[in-house]
Amino acid sequence: MRACLASLAFFAAASSAVAGNWPQWRGVHNDGHSPETNLPAEWDATKNVLFKVPMPGPGASTPCVWGDHIFLTAQVGENLDLLCVSTAGKTLWTRTLGRGEGKFRGDEGNMASASCSTDGKLVFAFVGSGNLAAYDFDGKPAWQVDCQKEFGKFNIQFGGHWTPLLHKDRLYVTLMHRGTQLIIAFEKTTGKVAWQTKRVSDGTGESPDVYCSPFLWEKGEQALLVVHGDDYCTAHTLADGAEVWRVNELNPKANYNRNWRAVSSPLVTPDLIVIPSCKQHPTVALRPDGAKGLIAPGSPSEAWRFKTTPDVPSPLLVGDIVYLMGAAGQITALDAKTGKEHFNQRITNERHRANPVAADGKVYLLGREGTCGVVKSGTTTFEEVAKNKLPDTFTASPAVADGRIYLRGWNALWVIGSK
DSSP states (O other): OHHHHHHHHHHHHHHHHHHTOBOSTTTTTTSSBOOOOSOOSOOOSSTTEEEEEEOSSOOOOOOEEETTEEEEEEEETTEEEEEEEETTSOEEEEEEEEEOOOEETTTTEESOOSOOEEOSSEEEEEOTTSEEEEEETTSOEEEEEEHHHHHOOOOOTTOOOOOOEEETTEEEEEEEETTEEEEEEEETTTOOEEEEEEOOOOOOTTTTOOOOOOEEEEETTEEEEEEEETTEEEEEETTTOOEEEEEOOSSOGGGOOTTOOOOSOOEEOSSOEEEOOSTTOOEEEEOOTTOOEEEOTTOTTEEEEESOOOSSSOOEEETTEEEEEOTTSEEEEEETTTOOEEEEEEOOSSOOOSOOEEETTEEEEEOTTSEEEEEESSOSSOOEEEEEEOSSOOOSOOEEETTEEEEEOSSEEEEEOOO
16 A cells, blocks of 8 residues: 555655646647746746746757756857756756857848757757757766768758657657658667668759658557648657558648748647648648558548648637648637638737747737737637736747746846746
């Protein structure tokens, strides 16, 4: 009985620890949700700002939070650095992952865009130079791989920004550009390649340049790797990368756009996968359970197609509402079952690069020039709760952990919370 109670206590503590963290790009389940409550809806440069940490250089990596450690990346001159900051606001250590001064689309981004992930023991980071590395929480290196050296020189117009996906004992990475279309599984403790496979596509023009990242679909004992871009969205086995299903007509052949390039990543949940496209092509909703083979318009596994798409931010599902955040500042709410539009509302006049985040009955919509709209979530009518402004530039998505909202600006990491 004592052993049983001890086990229950251990698992309860472990569950609580995970729930209070933000261990990867889009949260605990990589779906943009946080279970945190009592979060502030309003802030400015002083109100509800617990503290801010100056950043040594710009970056778009979403803060990765585990316990009292925060991990993010920055481009500091020619150095591409991994930063470890404490939740008390102290920089604990810095490690240089690679070198490069790439700036893309003017002021849109740089080579420190991919977000870190952690299992509580190691932190995994990727930068645009192609360096993929693992460190322990004290900054001691576990392993590093130069992906350009091992898998071929990158040939991509606006740089490599692929966020690795951590699942159990493996780290999954997609390297998808005009030089190659690869899916690679690394052993997380050693960095050794468990398997690699080529992802087949007939995309042309800019389509092979992929800027989105892989996701995990999981339901019960089932699990697949979801890979988006180069005209298709595909699912692959975790054992060897074999393809299971493929969604087509994201870049319709009858109206093919050679400037098509995937930036917005899919929303992947157990019962619904929402697949964006670009260039005003459709958003596709898929019922993933039992999906196989080619999924074309009208296929049984397709739930609906909406007439347009987010271009950069990824979709968000709250209850029965799918939110699509437009790059130009408009949010669209759709019925998750039918794709019917509930509302389309402008939030800001700013560019939106950050993904929407749901927490505490609200959706946080962070604009690039520092304005964050906060709206009530899960409703069929639009209800704005607040609109906040910070004096910084934001291309990273918000992270929510332990009652705080972490906003990574180009100049500072802003920590928002109720004082």
